[in-house]
Amino acid sequence: LVLPVLLGESTSSSGSRKRDRSRDRDRDRDRDRDREREREKDRQEEQQDLDIPTLLHMRKQLAAVAGEQLADICKGAEESIAGLIGGRIRQAPTEVKLDILPELVSLPLNWRFVEGPLEDAVTLLLKKQRSGVLLPTLKAAGAAKPSKDAKNILGFLVRWEVKNISQADPKGAASALLSLAETGIEGSAIASMLRPPLLQRLTVPDLVTITSVLAEQGVDADLVKGPLQARVIVSGPALAAVSPEMLLRLAKAASTSPVLAECAIGPVAGAAANSLASWPLESSAELLLLAATAEGPGGKSL
Numbered sequence: 001l002v003l004p005v006l007l008g009e010s011t012s013s014s015g016s017r018k019r020d021r022s023r024d025r026d027r028d029r030d031r032d033r034d035r036e037r038e039r040e041k042d043r044q045e046e047q048q049d050l051d052i053p054t055l056l057h058m059r060k061q062l063a064a065v066a067g068e069q070l071a072d073i074c075k076g077a078e079e080s081i082a083g084l085i086g087g088r089i090r091q092a093p094t095e096v097k098l099d100i101l102p103e104l105v106s107l108p109l110n111w112r113f114v115e116g117p118l119e120d121a122v123t124l125l126l127k128k129q130r131s132g133v134l135l136p137t138l139k140a141a142g143a144a145k146p147s148k149d150a151k152n153i154l155g156f157l158v159r160w161e162v163k164n165i166s167q168a169d170p171k172g173a174a175s176a177l178l179s180l181a182e183t184g185i186e187g188s189a190i191a192s193m194l195r196p197p198l199l200q201r202l203t204v205p206d207l208v209t210i211t212s213v214l215a216e217q218g219v220d221a222d223l224v225k226g227p228l229q230a231r232v233i234v235s236g237p238a239l240a241a242v243s244p245e246m247l248l249r250l251a252k253a254a255s256t257s258p259v260l261a262e263c264a265i266g267p268v269a270g271a272a273a274n275s276l277a278s279w280p281l282e283s284s285a286e287l288l289l290l291a292a293t294a295e296g297p298g299g300k301s302l
Contacts, residue, residue, distance in 0.1 A: 050084065050088070051088065051092065051095050052085055052088050052089070052092070052095040052096065052100065052104075053095070053100065055081055055084055055085045055088065056085070056100060056103050056104075058081055059078060059081050059082075059103075059107075062074055062077055062078060062081070063078075078108070079108060082107045082108050082109055083110070085104070085107060085109065086109045086110050086113055086114045089104075089109075089114045089117050089118055089121070090113070090114060090117045093117045093118070093120060093121035094121065096118060096121040096122065096125070097125065098122075098125050098129075098133060098134075098137075101122065101134075101136075101137040102136045102137045102139075102140035102141075103140070104118070105137055105138075105140055105141040105144065105146065105150070105153075105154065106140050106141065106143075106144040106146075108147075109150075110149075111146075111147065111149040111150045111152070111153060112149055115150075115152050115153040118153055119152075119153055119156050122156075122157070126160060130164065130167070130168075131161060131164035131165050131167055131168045131172070131173075131176055132161070132168065132172065132175075132176055134157050134160060134161050135161070135176060135179045135180070137157060138154070138157055138158060138161070138179070138180060138183045138185065139179060139182075139183060141154050141157075141183060141185065142182060142183030142184055142185060151185075154185045154186070155185070155186050155189075158180060158183075158185050158186035158189055158190070159186065159189055161176060161180060162180070162186075162189050162190060162192075162193055165177060165193060165198070166193075166197075166198055170201040170202060170203070173198060173201065173202065174202050174203070174206035174210070177190060177193065177194075177202075177206075177210050178206070178209055178210050178213065181210055181213040181214050181217065182213055184217050187214055187217045187218075187219035188219055188220060188223060190210075190214065190219075191214050191219050191220070191223035191224055191227075192223060194207070194210070194211070194226065194227035195226065195227070195230075199227055199230060199231055200231075202231075203238075204231065204232060204235045204238040204239055204241075204242060205241075205242050205243070205246065207227060207228075207231055207232050208232060208239075208242050208246050208247070208249075208250050209246060209249075211224050211227055211228055211232065211250065211253075212246070212249045212250045212253040213253075215250075215253035215254060215256060215257065215260055216253045216256075218256075221257040221259040221260050222259065224257075224260060225259055225260060225263055228254075228260070228263055228264055229263055232250075232264070232267075233263060233264060233267035233268075239267065239268070239271040240271040240272075240274060240275070242271070244272065244275070244278075244279045244280070244283055245283075247268050247271060247272050247287070248283050248286060248287055250264060250268055251264070251265050251268045251269070251287055251290050251291070252286075252290065254268070254294075255290050255294050258295055258296050258297045258298075258299075259296075259297060261294040261295065261296055262296035262297060265290060265291055265294045266291070268287075269287060269288075269290075269291040272284075272287060
């Protein structure tokens with residue numbers, strides 16, 4: 001009788017020790033997890049203390065050391081920095097300045113998350129600013145090919161520039177419109193500016209360049225057709241004085257739309273007629289081919 005009792009007590013004691021060890025391991029794991037959470041919290045608090053200029057500087061340093069072997073790692077690090085910058089824009093929007101705006105719009109930010117605070121911050125910065133101040137930012141955005149989610153904030157920037165272009169001198173207005181058109185952002189808003197009184201202040205060569213870019217960007221043909229009909233195709237000698245390169249560019253851009261082809265290719269070919277012999281052979285052949293093959297609305301030959 002004693003032996004079974006002793007064996008039972010031994011078994012019970014062994015099981016109890018195992019349970020105690022298991023509980024100890026669980027407590028150790030819980031403590032380790034708690035410590036790690038505290039460390040992560042401390043790291044996040046330290047990162048949140050980094051201001052936007054510092055984070056942008058970190059990104060530049062990262063780009064300087066990035067190589068082919070580190071591309072994936074650096075990309076992940078850049079996305080992490082962009083996330084921190086996005087959080088900082090919401091937390092401390094006063095750190096946003098116009099001189100760092102070109103860098104900000106080039107980042108893979110969560111635009112839906114930051115567009116409201118960023119727009120509010122930029123609105124304050126733009127008070128008493130003149131047309132052209134946002135062109136570096138918009139050029140940077142165009143070069144970075146931002147996601148569709150950035151459409152709202154970039155549209156806001158373009159509309160501010162467009163609204164203030166009428167205050168600029170003709171040369172400055174033409175330069176601003178061309179720069180805006182080349183970004184490929186809000187082309188319809190830019191085309192809508194090409195109407196009186198601004199339309200009459202722009203030179204024919206400038207209008208040829210701007211309308212060519214807008215047509216290449218796929219802006220609504222009817223919006224581009226208006227300024228072409230009002231100023232360009234009726235300009236006679238002024239159109240003939242435009243460089244061969246720009247006349248050919250306009251003809252090529254117009255050929256992408258039957259509406260534009262109908263109103264522009266004939267006048268461009270006519271303007272080039274007197275000087276076509278001095279054009280580069282390849283360019284003159286291309287213009288003649290465009291004039292011979294262009295089609296208007298309904299597939300009608302021109």
